[in-house]
Amino acid sequence: MEALSSLQNEVLQAWKRKPHPVRKVPYWGNRLLGVTQWERPLLVPTQPAECWWQLTTDAGLPYYINVLTRARQWEVPDGYIPTPFRYLPEKVQRGLAFLGLTP
Numbered sequence: 594m595e596a597l598s599s600l601q602n603e604v605l606q607a608w609k610r611k612p613h614p615v616r617k618v619p620y621w622g623n624r625l626l627g628v629t630q631w632e633r634p635l636l637v638p639t640q641p642a643e644c645w646w647q648l649t650t651d652a653g654l655p656y657y658i659n660v661l662t663r664a665r666q667w668e669v670p671d672g673y674i675p676t677p678f679r680y681l682p683e684k685v686q687r688g689l690a691f692l693g694l695t696p
Contacts, residue, residue, distance in 0.1 A: 607623045609621070612674045643682070644660045644661040644688075645670040646681070658692075
């Protein structure tokens with residue numbers, strides 16, 4: 594595979610995942626290109642911070658699991674954006690299914 598040019602790399606780095614203010618689901622925006630979209634842009638890798646999912650104990654207490662690292666914690670993760678299952682990246686959905694944590 595050919596290496597990316599500095600401009601291509603800069604454009605890839607400009608993609609940011611943000612929470613939609615009304616729909617409360619994540620979307621992607623690129624300030625250099627002036628575009629937004631619902632789907633993850635090609636070549637933008639899944640970051641561990643995006644893979645936190647909120648679950649609830651039998652007692653009703655929320656906790657968080659990172660599907661990539663399998664880390665679990667009670668505190669809301671830094672940069673956490675609530676993501677409905679259907680909007681999670683496919684490999685994250687597969688990870689949750691493997692762990693038996695699908696909705």
